[in-house]
Amino acid sequence: MKIPQHKTALLVVDMQHDFTKPGGKAYYEMTEQMLKTYPEKINKMREKGVLIVPIYTIHDHDKPVNPELTRMAKATLSPETGGELMDERIPIDPVHDIIWRKYAASAFFKTNLDEVLREHGVQNVLVCGVKTNVCCRATATDAASHGFYAFMVSDMIATNTPELSQFHLDEMTKYFAKALDSDEVFRRLDAGTF
Incomplete structure (x- = not known):
């Protein structure tokens, strides 16, 4: 079977209930605003x-986490909580x-995502989803490190506040992944x- 070819891929990172639903463990109003035009x-x-x-991410119950972190990875996206959906x-x-399932902040870490994208002819990687400053940033950085032209879609990405998101988009544009809007x-x- 011939693999369909695509010059560009959109990586939609962690759009799961813990981030997208009011009451989710890491829900932010910015995500709700962004979702209004997401499907379209x-x-x-x-x-x-x-x-x-x-x-998507599902954290393993037995994954060791540094107890000195102020926000532990186990707090979100745990199996069988509904937040991982x-x-x-x-x-x-x-x-x-x-x-695609990821196991760390970056979707490329300890996976063969780069190989799969290349099989499909991908040259440009667009990153959107949550959080701008965590998993989206790590994934976009690794996309660039794997030789893809990396971009972050500024109106399809969110984190705690618009200001925090913009700070990280500006930083990524300097080094690894140009921020641009969907237009x-x-x-x-x-x-x-x-």
Whole structure:
């Protein structure tokens, strides 16, 4: 079977209940605002030939965590809590999308995601989801480290506050992953540069 080719992939990071639902362990109002247009933007990118990669995390119960951290990894995305479930507002095509589990902040860490993306012809990696300053930043940094052109979609990414998100987008644009909004993504897709 021939593997479908895509020049660009959208990595949708950790859009799970602990982050997206009011009352979730790491829910922020910024995420709710972002979700209002999320499905439409993901579907439009899919229609324009972008490979959609919904990425989820489930923390293992026995994973050692430094007890000196102020926010322990076990606090979110634990199995069988409901917080680990993908948000139903995220449009997933189980036939064409690549649904990916990650085990650390970066979706590339100890996985073969880079190989899978290359098999699909991916050159450009767009990162969106939560949190801008944690898993999205780690994933975008590693995408660049693996030789992809990395981008962070500024209106499809969120964290505690818009100001914190913008700080990290500005920093990433300097070094690893240019921040751009979805309108610019669509312009580049239409122009054939993505």
